[in-house]
Structures are given as C-alpha cells and as structure tokens.
Amino acid sequence: MVGSSVGTKKKMMFMLALALIMVVTACGNGGKNNTSSPSASPSASASSAASGAPSEAPKDVVELTLLVNHPWWPFKEWKGKIPEEITKRTGVKLNIQVAVDDKQLPLLIASGELPDLVYTASDLTRLANPDVSYAWNDLIEQYAPDFKIEQSRIGVNTMPDGKFYTIKNGYSTEQEWKDNPKALPGGSSMSLRQDILDELGNPKLDTLEDMLQILKDVKAKYPDMIPLVFDKDQIGQFFRINFGLKRNTGFIDQNGSAVHYLKDPNYRDYYLFMNELYREKLMIAENFTFKDAQQDDQYSLNGQAFAHGGSIADTLNAQLKTLNKDFTFMTVPKVLSDKAGTPMGGSGWSGMYITKNNKNVEASIKFMQFMMSEEGQRLGIWGIENEDWVWNEAGQYPEMKYDMNNAEVQKQFGYVYWGLLGSSGVTEALQRYDEKALMTPWSLALRDTLKFNPALGLVVTNPDTDEQVIETQIKNMVATEELKIYMAKSSEEASKEYDALIAKMENMGLGKLEEWATAQYKEYQKNF
Missing domain, CATH: 3.40.190.10 (Periplasmic binding protein-like II)
Structure with missing residues (x-):
C-alpha cells in the first residue's frame, strides 16, 4: 500500500527540467518508510467532522512534504507553537511548499512527481484518480478503522468510482449550523x-x-x-x-x-x-x-x-x-x-490529497484523522485550550485570549491556517464569534439569510x-x-x-x- 520508489536519475532530470521551466524546486519523491504514527482513539461530538485523535504523544516523527496549492498562503513553514503542538500529538511534521502559481500543480500531476500531500481547491478531479492519489476509503479500512466520518461529508466528496479521495474543509450541514447559533458565516461587510x-x-x-x-x-x-x-x-x-x-x-x-x-x-x-x-x-x-x-x-x-x-x-x-x-x-x-x-451550497473549499508518491500513508491518514477530530480542529483553528482560548459553556463558543485578526500573531504562532487542513465550516465560524467585535452583529444578521442547497453546489x-x-x-x-x-x-x-x-x-x-x-x-x- 505504500508508494513506490522513483529513480534517482529520473528525479534529477525532472528537477532540472522543472527548474528551467518554472524556476521552482521539485517536490516529493517515492520511497518506502515504515515509520507509523500512533493509533487514534475516537472522540465524539455532534458538531465535529470526524472522530478519533491520538491518545498519547508519539515517539518518532514522520516528515512529509505538503504542497499548499494557494500561492497567497501566508505561512511558508511548519513553524510556531500550533504546528509544533500538532506534531507533538500526531508524530507528523510537514515540510511546506507553497505553489508559485496555478500552473505548478497541473505540471506536477502530469509529470508524476507530486509530493506526499497536496492541499488544494482546484484540479480536484485530476487528483481524485486512483493512479494519482489514494482513496481515503481504502486507507481508513486498512490503517484507521476507528476513523469515523459523518455520512453527508462522505456523500459530498464521493467520486463516480464510489471512492472519496479527500474531505474538503469548510463544510457543515444545515443542522450543524442550527445547532451552533454562535457560528458566524463569513460575508463581505x-x-x-x-x-x-x-x-x-x-x-x-x-x-x-x-x-x-x-x-x-x-x-x-x-x-x-x-x-x-x-x-x-x-x-x-x-x-x-x-x-x-x-x-x-x-x-x-x-x-x-x-x-x-x-x-x-x-x-x-x-x-x-x-x-x-x-x-x-x-x-x-x-x-x-x-x-x-x-x-x-x-x-x-x-x-x-x-x-x-x-x-x-x-x-x-x-x-x-x-x-x-x-x-x-x-x-x-x-x-x-x-x-x-x-x-451555502457545495461540499467545502479545499481538500488534502494523499498522493501515490507518499512515503507513509498510514501516518498520513492518521494525521488527517487527528486534524478532522474535534481536538484537532480546535487546536488548529483556535489554538491551545486554556492557553489561547477557553470554552464559554453558556454561549457554546470559544473565548479567545489573543487578537485573531492580528496577522503577525497568526504568523508567529501558526494560528488558524493550518487548522483549515481538516476543519468544518462550523468550527471555523465559531472562531469568528466575539461579543465585542463590530463585525459580530453583521455576521449574526447573515445567519438569517443562509440558503442551503448542497446538491446544486456540487455541480462543478x-x-x-x-x-x-x-x-x-x-x-x-x-x-x-x-x-x-x-x-x-x-x-x-x-x-x-x-x-x-x-x-x-x-x-x-x-x-x-x-x-x-x-x-x-x-x-x-x-x-x-
């Protein structure tokens, strides 16, 4: 099940050609690596996208290369207390490559030289191909049988071959929005x-x-x-x-x-x-x-x-x-x-793909199990509980201890963006709630205008x-x-x-x- 090796000569030739064409560094290679992340234990929540999270800190760290196919992405390194905490809990460290433009990913797909992981909102059907990426169904069955994903999320990400190759972030059902009245939708103010x-x-x-x-x-x-x-x-x-x-x-x-x-x-x-x-x-x-x-x-x-x-x-x-x-x-x-x-139609925004060049598919699918768990979503989007935020039991929302709109604070500690790798729409929306913010009344007003039609949003x-x-x-x-x-x-x-x-x-x-x-x-x- 692990990705096959790529010859050294082929890799060097590709890197040279890619450098001449795009002046970028080639990313990822095959190769077998049997180091695995720890097993995960379920963690149930009505509003979470999936269950399961590591029960104890892993002993070994698996390094995987991730291409973020968003040239505007503000974080260029897996750096700061949030990603470091994610590594501590999952045993996975990501080597980050941010796409230089929208042509890089199609070139890498065509060349067969994809990195271990790809996070993208485009070229989804090219990646959702059994010759290019692993189907999550198969990886979950073999490596993470306790990774439970809510059925509607599977439904909106399932391809014509009956497999799903990612679960995109940003998706929540109409019922999840109703169950979280302090979840604030994004909308231009x-x-x-x-x-x-x-x-x-x-x-x-x-x-x-x-x-x-x-x-x-x-x-x-x-x-x-x-x-x-x-x-x-x-x-x-x-x-x-x-x-x-x-x-x-x-x-x-x-x-x-x-x-x-x-x-x-x-x-x-x-x-x-x-x-x-x-x-x-x-x-x-x-x-x-x-x-x-x-x-x-x-x-x-x-x-x-x-x-x-x-x-x-x-x-x-x-x-x-x-x-x-x-x-x-x-x-x-x-x-x-x-x-x-x-x-509010659609199946979400960006998804993580585990490519056929992946060095450790077991660690990769368990990493996504953690990132989609309630624990992983809250850590990645909100920060460390009690240190960065506390849960308001009465209002059912996180009270932030930092300025979430401060880009420098986000960059220094790695807040929010890495959480998007596996978050749900509601988890992202709850992070926006601030009783004192000028934006909050507008966002609450938007809640009353939400129109759900996920079937229509899937027509792409x-x-x-x-x-x-x-x-x-x-x-x-x-x-x-x-x-x-x-x-x-x-x-x-x-x-x-x-x-x-x-x-x-x-x-x-x-x-x-x-x-x-x-x-x-x-x-x-x-x-x-």
Whole structure:
C-alpha cells in the first residue's frame, strides 16, 4: 500500500527540467518508510467532522512534504507553537511548499512527481484518480478503522468510482449550523466612518436606498472625499448579498433546472444599483481595475474614503490606532434588503490529497484523522485550550485570549491556517464569534439569510471537458464585459448591456452548459 520508489536519475532530470521551466524546486519523491504514527482513539461530538485523535504523544516523527496549492498562503513553514503542538500529538511534521502559481500543480500531476500531500481547491478531479492519489476509503479500512466520518461529508466528496479521495474543509450541514447559533458565516461587510456619520446626524440606515442617500450626502458635504471604495476582490459583494446573489461562479435553481448564476433576475437590479453608484460619482472608475490589494486600504487609512466595502472595521480600527489617526469605522450591523441571501451550497473549499508518491500513508491518514477530530480542529483553528482560548459553556463558543485578526500573531504562532487542513465550516465560524467585535452583529444578521442547497453546489465542471471550456470562456468574457454595465452612461444603457451580456453567453454555448448542469443537478439531488 505504500508508494513506490522513483529513480534517482529520473528525479534529477525532472528537477532540472522543472527548474528551467518554472524556476521552482521539485517536490516529493517515492520511497518506502515504515515509520507509523500512533493509533487514534475516537472522540465524539455532534458538531465535529470526524472522530478519533491520538491518545498519547508519539515517539518518532514522520516528515512529509505538503504542497499548499494557494500561492497567497501566508505561512511558508511548519513553524510556531500550533504546528509544533500538532506534531507533538500526531508524530507528523510537514515540510511546506507553497505553489508559485496555478500552473505548478497541473505540471506536477502530469509529470508524476507530486509530493506526499497536496492541499488544494482546484484540479480536484485530476487528483481524485486512483493512479494519482489514494482513496481515503481504502486507507481508513486498512490503517484507521476507528476513523469515523459523518455520512453527508462522505456523500459530498464521493467520486463516480464510489471512492472519496479527500474531505474538503469548510463544510457543515444545515443542522450543524442550527445547532451552533454562535457560528458566524463569513460575508463581505461594509465599514463606514463613524465620525462622519455623527456629523451627518447618524441618519437612518435600514435600506439600500438609505445607504445610497448617505453616500450622496457625503459627496455633497465632503466633495474631496471618495464616498465608497471596495476591496479589489470584493467589488459589489456587500450589495450582492443584499440582493441575494451568488458571486462569480456556479449555477442557481430556476424551476428545478440549474442555470447560470447571472440569470438570477435580481442581477439586473444589482447591476443597475452599482451603475447608479458610479454615475453619481460615489465610486471611482479606478476601483474596478485595482491591481494592488493595498490600494483600497490606503484610501480608508489615510482618510480619503468614507465607506469601505469588503473590509473589517475591527481590523481597520486596529491599523488606525497604530497610525495614530483620530477617526474610526463602524460595521453596518444588518442586511438592507428583504431580498438578502447567502448561498451555502457545495461540499467545502479545499481538500488534502494523499498522493501515490507518499512515503507513509498510514501516518498520513492518521494525521488527517487527528486534524478532522474535534481536538484537532480546535487546536488548529483556535489554538491551545486554556492557553489561547477557553470554552464559554453558556454561549457554546470559544473565548479567545489573543487578537485573531492580528496577522503577525497568526504568523508567529501558526494560528488558524493550518487548522483549515481538516476543519468544518462550523468550527471555523465559531472562531469568528466575539461579543465585542463590530463585525459580530453583521455576521449574526447573515445567519438569517443562509440558503442551503448542497446538491446544486456540487455541480462543478471537470478539467479537460467541453463544459469547462465553455464555462471558462464565459467567465473570461464576463470579467471584461460587465464593466460596460457598471460604467454605463445611463440606467437604460446599463440594462441593455446586461441583456447583451446574457446574449453573448448564449452564443458561447451556455445552453449546452446548462443542459449538462441540470442533468448533474438532478442526479445529485437523489443523494439529498
């Protein structure tokens, strides 16, 4: 069951070729290693993704190489008290390689030179291949029979061959969300300058029309200020939530069929609202083409912007305090429309794959058993109990003893990110709960807008298929053409541009894509 060896000559040739092509270091090799991690014992919890955790500290340490296929990943080393504690409890130490771009993983798959482990949100079907990765079913049966995974998680990760090759993080059932009322879903918020609101007399802010009027009042009273700036990766997202819309991907249910998300009738209203913001000069044109992720932050931190979409007021205020600024931000604490909705379909985000080059599959599957256990999830996401957090019995949430929004603290100790290797959506969401945080009322409001449809979320195109070619072409076209809607000279022109966008999608083969998606959707519905 252990991965086969790779010849030294082949490895050297591959490393040289890969260095010339990508200027990166080749990762991983085969080779037999019989060192095993300790056995695991079950640990049951209604909200945990799986049971089982090591009962005592292992004597030997197994080193495995992990490719994190997220170029933005902030941690480059298995370093800090949290990963060190994970190693102490599992006997596994990870040698980290963070992907340099989105082309590295496909190249490694094609070459057969994958590392021991891969953590990724893309190329999932390429990795879920018995020639590329081990099926967790088989490894659990042979090495960890006490590794119990909740059935719905198995269901949403099972491939057509009946096997599951990972369990993606970030997934929790609708019932788990209901059972954890302090679990806060993530959702793009809106931060507003509190001092300027005070000067305006703290006007009513209950609807999108109220928000629009406040921005117009800011423009009139402070003509040199930008009323609204968005994070470059969160353009319009606060308003999409208020219109109940999916963002940038996937399908929606329309009379039982799976259709492209842009066909949601509320999308026209969303685009017209954003177009009005632009035409009224409440946004700047450059915001749609920001390249630097810090540009929007600077507008807020230097006092040039009144509202910041996609930011967290708590984080902004911490930065403002460091900069000795004399103003602060608040977070809009409620949804502003009865159309508001937060789609929660899908099977999770990223998953860990145990490749056929893995040096120690037993240690690997037991490592994931620990990371998915209640003990492992809480350690990785929250920290060390009593030292970093304590459990609030009455409220059923962790009370943090550190600033979880402080990136330097996260980096120094290894908080949060390594926990994502095996966490559930609810465990991640409970970590966000802070009674004192400005973000909390907004997140609690979002709980009431959650819309669950896991079958629809599973409808995802596969690499190297006609459907993915069509979807990718449409996505690239939309990224360019929707700017014409945002920046139209009138609402009538914006509406026509939206119609033209849908027509272009149809001409690119949208009907064929939706026919395929609907067939997939109906099959997945049978599992729920």
